[in-house]
Amino acid sequence: MTDALKYLEKLAARARLEMAPPTRVSSRVLQRLAQDDIPVEQIIRPFAMVTVLAAIVTLILTIQLYDLLSDPLTGLFLLAAEVMP
Amino acid sequence: MNHATAIGHINPKGRLWLTQAASDEDWRDINGSLDGNEAAFERLVKRYEGLIGAQMWRFTRDRTQWEELVQEAFVESYLSLKSFKGKAPFIHWLRRIATRTGYRFWKQQAREKNRRAKIEEMDFQGSVEDQTPSEAAETLHNLLAEMAPKDRLVLTLMYFDDLNVQEIVQRTGWTRSLVKVRAYRARKKMKTMMEEAGFGGG
Numbered sequence: 001m002t003d004a005l006k007y008l009e010k011l012a013a014r015a016r017l018e019m020a021p022p023t024r025v026s027s028r029v030l031q032r033l034a035q036d037d038i039p040v041e042q043i044i045r046p047f048a049m050v051t052v053l054a055a056i057v058t059l060i061l062t063i064q065l066y067d068l069l070s071d072p073l074t075g076l077f078l079l080a081a082e083v084m085p
Numbered sequence: 086m087n088h089a090t091a092i093g094h095i096n097p098k099g100r101l102w103l104t105q106a107a108s109d110e111d112w113r114d115i116n117g118s119l120d121g122n123e124a125a126f127e128r129l130v131k132r133y134e135g136l137i138g139a140q141m142w143r144f145t146r147d148r149t150q151w152e153e154l155v156q157e158a159f160v161e162s163y164l165s166l167k168s169f170k171g172k173a174p175f176i177h178w179l180r181r182i183a184t185r186t187g188y189r190f191w192k193q194q195a196r197e198k199n200r201r202a203k204i205e206e207m208d209f210q211g212s213v214e215d216q217t218p219s220e221a222a223e224t225l226h227n228l229l230a231e232m233a234p235k236d237r238l239v240l241t242l243m244y245f246d247d248l249n250v251q252e253i254v255q256r257t258g259w260t261r262s263l264v265k266v267r268a269y270r271a272r273k274k275m276k277t278m279m280e281e282a283g284f285g286g287g
Contacts, residue, residue: 005275007213007284011213018219021138023155029156030126
């Protein structure tokens with residue numbers, strides 16, 4: 001083992017003796033969980049709006065396509081395309 | 086009693102209550118938390134906040150960030166509680182979530198390019214034995230902060246937490262071979278970094 005890694009091993013052994021500071025987080029965790037119900041809805045709302053917009057665009061395009069296909073002249077043009085060289 | 090029936094029983098609310106591996110009081114509080122009992126989850130937090138606090142202290146030595154990380158670990162554990170299957174003790178599962186939380190924090194720091202003291206500014210002249218444990222921990226933390234998050238994580242678990250390969254696998258979810266490769270490469274990088282910085286041993 002090189003000097004550098006030996007040093008690292010010794011440093012780590014010394015560092016492991018450190019006591020971490022005490023902590024009390026239970027009340028703050030519960031507060032965050034109580035608040036976290038709202039952010040979930042806030043995340044979902046934009047996706048819901050995008051989905052609605054996509055549905056509207058699809059509906060508009062579908063209506064336009066239906067109009068095009070149900071136009072009597074469309075049938076005539078398709079027939080013409082078949083018989084003409 | 087065969088293994089399947091030893092897993093648990095259906096509680097009055099129709100949910101499977103798992104009864105393996107974790108202690109009785111852990112199971113009582115896990116099931117209570119899943120049933121929406123706030124006091125039950127509070128007990129779980131109070132039981133393990135010391136251990137998780139010590140674990141997250143390896144991820145940052147900034148007190149504000151540290152408390153945030155400890156809270157984050159417990160919040161994530163609550164949101165993932167349904168996935169706890171009881172195949173291992175609860176604290177093992179909790180530690181894995183905490184590790185994931187800390188790792189994500191380092192990756193975010195790396196993206197924001199928040200850097201600690203450069204290795205060239207560190208003093209390696211004194212003997213390790215002359216350092217207090219806190220000073221040694223600060224030095225080790227700053228050394229490891231020079232590494233990319235994945236290298237930093239494997240070395241933190243190896244050196245700070247003194248974990249073996251299998252324990253690192255359990256803590257991270259990485260495969261055994263990945264842990265070995267990462268550990269080897271990370272140690273090599275650390276050695277090179279320290280030698281380039283003029284390290285003279287201690």
